[in-house]
Structure formats: structure tokens, C-alpha cells
Amino acid sequence: MSDPAIPCRSCGSTDLRPFLSLGKTPLADALVTAEQLDQTDPTFPLDVAFCPSCTLVQILEEVPPQQLFVDNYLYFSSFSDHLLRHSREHVEGLVANRGLNASSFVVELASNDGYLLRNFLPHGVKVLGVDPAPDQANAAREAGVPTIEEFFGVESARRIRAEHGPADVIIANNVMAHVPALNDFVGGMAELLADDGLITVENPWVKDLVDHGEFDTVYHEHLCYYSCTSVDALVRRHGMFLNHVEYFPDLHGGTLRWHIGKREQVSQAARRMLDGELAAGLTTFGYYADFAGRVESIRTGLRSLLEELKAGGATIAAYGAAAKGSTMLNYVGLGTELIDFVVDRNTWKQGKYMPGVHVPIRPVEALLDEQPDYVLVLAWNFLAEILEQQEEYRDRGGRFVRPVPTPEILP
Numbered sequence: 550m551s552d553p554a555i556p557c558r559s560c561g562s563t564d565l566r567p568f569l570s571l572g573k574t575p576l577a578d579a580l581v582t583a584e585q586l587d588q589t590d591p592t593f594p595l596d597v598a599f600c601p602s603c604t605l606v607q608i609l610e611e612v613p614p615q616q617l618f619v620d621n622y623l624y625f626s627s628f629s630d631h632l633l634r635h636s637r638e639h640v641e642g643l644v645a646n647r648g649l650n651a652s653s654f655v656v657e658l659a660s661n662d663g664y665l666l667r668n669f670l671p672h673g674v675k676v677l678g679v680d681p682a683p684d685q686a687n688a689a690r691e692a693g694v695p696t697i698e699e700f701f702g703v704e705s706a707r708r709i710r711a712e713h714g715p716a717d718v719i720i721a722n723n724v725m726a727h728v729p730a731l732n733d734f735v736g737g738m739a740e741l742l743a744d745d746g747l748i749t750v751e752n753p754w755v756k757d758l759v760d761h762g763e764f765d766t767v768y769h770e771h772l773c774y775y776s777c778t779s780v781d782a783l784v785r786r787h788g789m790f791l792n793h794v795e796y797f798p799d800l801h802g803g804t805l806r807w808h809i810g811k812r813e814q815v816s817q818a819a820r821r822m823l824d825g826e827l828a829a830g831l832t833t834f835g836y837y838a839d840f841a842g843r844v845e846s847i848r849t850g851l852r853s854l855l856e857e858l859k860a861g862g863a864t865i866a867a868y869g870a871a872a873k874g875s876t877m878l879n880y881v882g883l884g885t886e887l888i889d890f891v892v893d894r895n896t897w898k899q900g901k902y903m904p905g906v907h908v909p910i911r912p913v914e915a916l917l918d919e920q921p922d923y924v925l926v927l928a929w930n931f932l933a934e935i936l937e938q939q940e941e942y943r944d945r946g947g948r949f950v951r952p953v954p955t956p957e958i959l960p
């Protein structure tokens with residue numbers, strides 16, 4: 550494991566305690582083009598550590614964000630019906646509960662292709678997206694969502710506030726995990742938020758990651774893995790409070806939505822979550838101590854399951870050229886000797902190859918064209934949606950394999 554010389558991204562403690570090493574892996578979203586196939590993909594150490602001081606779980610390596618999110622970033626939020634529905638419901642709830650109207654101002658950080666903010670447009674609410682990825686920002690603008698193309702922090706918050714006034718609502722979904730200068734990011738939110746405004750932040754819950762063996766959601770884009778306790782400490786440092794928590798067990802393997810404001814109004818639900826984390830031991834190193842062993846069992850279990858199927862003459866494909874798919878394939882060591890191809894709906898990913906292992910990515914229709922015997926679900930977070938969509942493949946006898954929490958062939 551790399552030396553935990555870096556300070557905690559939240560509290561600055563230099564006492565980080567590593568508990569999982571996934572070795573050196575390529576960048577999970579750096580899909581490989583046909584021309585790059587004969588090159589060796591760069592790899593970086595992927596080690597995870599716990600901060601005993603503020604409880605934040607984080608990786609030790611830091612790849613420059615420009616390399617991750619600007620040069621060839623291919624993640625578009627709009628390819629999941631589940632996520633689109635979840636985002637629409639989020640917006641409808643905010644409009645109704647906070648009485649948002651034409652005089653309101655909503656900012657989304659990491660607004661991607663406008664998948665969420667566009668739901669405010671029919672309500673006449675003024676919106677602004679902030680996202681450094683150029684293709685996604687362009688797609689958002691085409692959908693009618695004004696978007697500035699940059700990384701967010703205190704400096705950009707001041708500029709936005711000077712031009713548009715304070716934000717009534719700030720939304721930051723699946724971005725706080727990605728931010729190296731965490732205190733600048735949260736400080737920026739505090740700077741931009743109106744005194745009576747609301748911030749909602751969504752991110753997978755580190756408890757679910759550990760409990761369900763979701764080690765593949767660890768990759769270089771994800772610097773931090775949050776609990777309510779670590780979020781509470783982080784926002785208090787910036788004069789804000791974790792006032793409410795919602796839980797979405799089916800989103801990205803278990804997602805929390807934290808409601809943060811400048812006035813302390815802690816709900817019973819938030820207190821229950823904080824107390825529950827303490828009682829479960831999530832605030833101590835012990836909770837993470839045996840995780841590496843469990844991850845190793847998933848690796849050996851999945852490898853031997855797929856090797857046995859292959860040895861029996863079966864053909865195997867995979868579903869989802871997700872970033873987590875890249876961690877899974879590279880850590881378990883699954884290449885073209887076992888997996889013929891990966892399918893993905895995202896047209897930007899099709900025709901490319903998974904990093905490191907160079908398994909080709911094809912359109913989803915390839916499942917019916919080739920009818921492989923088994924499909925390893927790399928995007929297991931969308932399992933229900935995928936199973937529903939792939940009824941014909943299953944009716945014809947195709948079977949799905951789920952890698953986590955325990956590798957298994959689905960009935």
C-alpha cells in the first residue's frame with residue numbers, strides 16, 4: 550500500500566489508516582480507442598484509508614482532475630431511466646416543498662448533461678449548471694440548461710453570487726466524492742447559499758459499500774466515501790449543519806441525500822442516522838478492518854465461477870462499461886480470455902475498449918445478436934432496470950451473473 554503521507558481531505562489529520570489495496574489500476578473512465586490498443590495504459594495505486602479523526606474514508610492517490618473529468622470524460626447521466634426518474638422526483642419535491650418559482654435561483658454542481666436541472670425549466674425557475682466536462686456541458690446547453698464550464702470552489706461561488714445573487718437551492722449529486730479541494734468546494738457552497746437556502750448532496754453511503762462488498766465503486770475519480778458522521782463534521786467546519794437525511798437503498802448501491810443549511814434544524818431522521826452510525830461502529834477503524842479479506846473472497850469467487858463456466862464451453866459477455874466495471878475487470882483480472890465483449894447504451898463508449906483489460910464495448914443489441922450464455926452485470930446498481938430491459942435475452946435462455954455482494958448466477 551502507498552504511504553499515507555497525504556493529510557485527510559476534510560480535517561487535515563496526517564494519521565490516515567489504510568485498510569484496502571486494489572493494487573495499481575488504470576483510470577476507470579479512460580476508455581481505450583482502437584488506435585491506442587497497442588499502448589500500455591497508465592496505472593495508479595488504488596489504496597483506501599480511514600481517518601480516525603473525522604471518520605472520512607478516502608483514497609491516497611490523487612490524479613489531476615483535468616485528466617479525469619475534462620480530457621475524454623464519457624459519463625453521461627441521462628442513460629439510466631431509474632436515475633432520470635429519481636432526479637425528476639427530486640426536483641418536483643423541491644419545487645413543492647420550498648415553493649420554488651420564477652424568482653428562485655437553483656444551482657447544480659456537476660450538472661453533467663442537464664439531466665436534473667432541465668426538470669426545473671417548466672416551472673420557470675432560474676437554473677445554472679456548473680460542470681467542467683465540455684461535451685456534457687454542451688449537451689446541457691442544448692437541452693436549455695445554462696451551464697458554466699469549470700470546477701467549483703470559493704472563487705467561482707463568489708463570481709456566481711455577484712452575477713446572479715445567492716442560491717435558494719444548491720444541488721450536488723455524486724460530486725463531493727470527486728473533489729480534491731474538499732474544503733474549498735464546501736466553502737464555496739456556503740458562500741453561494743442564501744441564509745435560508747438549502748443544499749442537497751447525494752452520494753453512495755460508505756456503510757453500504759462495506760456491508761455489500763461494493764469495492765468496485767472505488768476508483769481514482771472517487772477520492773472520498775461518505776458517512777453522515779463525516780459529512781456532519783465537514784459542513785460544520787463551514788458554519789453549516791446536516792439537518793436531514795434521506796436514504797435510497799436502490800440507487801448506486803445505497804445512496805444518501807443529505808440536507809444541509811446555515812440554520813441548525815436537525816431532524817429526527819438525521820439524528821437517528823448519526824446515532825446509528827455510531828452504534829454500528831462506522832466511526833471506528835474496526836468497521837473496515839476485515840473488508841480487504843472480504844474483497845479478496847469476491848475476487849477468487851468470481852474468477853473461479855467464470856473460469857468454470859468457460860471451461861464448460863460457455864460464452865460470457867458483460868453489461869455496463871461503467872467506471873466500477875473497470876475496477877471489477879482489472880482487480881479480478883478478467884480479460885478477453887473470459888469476457889468476449891461488454892455492452893453499453895452510451896453511444897460515446899461504444900467502439901472503445903475497457904481500460905487495462907481491453908475488452909471491446911458494443912451496443913446493447915449485441916446481446917441478442919450473439920446470445921452469449923452468461924452476462925456478468927458490471928452495472929449491478931441498475932440490475933432491476935437491466936433485467937427488465939433484457940427479457941428477450943433471458944427468454945432465450947441467457948443468464949445473468951451478479952458479482953457483488955457474493956458472485957452468483959441469477960435464477
Ligand code: JHZ
Nearest residue numbers: 624628629723801869870871872873893894895928931
Ligand atoms: P454507472 C458513475 O459511475 C460515474 P459508473 C460517477 N463517477 C459516479 O459518481 C457514480 O456513477 C455514482 C450503462 N447503462 O452509472 C450506462 C446501460 O448501458 O453505474 C453507463 O455507461 N444500460 C459520476 O460509471 C453504465 O451502464 C442501462 O440500462 O460506475 C452504468 O454506469 C443502464 C441503466 C446503464 O456508473
